[in-house]
Amino acid sequence: MPTVSRFFGISIKMFFSEHNQPHFHAVHGDEIGWINIRTLELIKGDLSPRSLRLIKEWASEHQQELLEMWDSHEFKQIAGLD
Numbered sequence: 001m002p003t004v005s006r007f008f009g010i011s012i013k014m015f016f017s018e019h020n021q022p023h024f025h026a027v028h029g030d031e032i033g034w035i036n037i038r039t040l041e042l043i044k045g046d047l048s049p050r051s052l053r054l055i056k057e058w059a060s061e062h063q064q065e066l067l068e069m070w071d072s073h074e075f076k077q078i079a080g081l082d
Contacts, residue, residue: 007080
């Protein structure tokens with residue numbers, strides 16, 4: 001699973017072969033979650049409120065890039081939060 005971005009100990013990953021709704025995986029230590037790219041809501045998993053807030057902030061800044069990557073199945077690195 002390619003890692004799309006890393007910031008504050010959080011790894012953002014995508015499986016391009018998945019056929020579910022457009023989403024990405026977020027991993028922060030033992031926490032794992034699936035985030036819907038269109039709504040930025042937690043689909044599955046257990047992320048702390050702080051982790052989820054940071055992930056949503058990052059995803060809102062890069063939502064269009066994430067959707068394009070999902071549609072094209074072309075991996076690229078996306079900058080993390082500063």
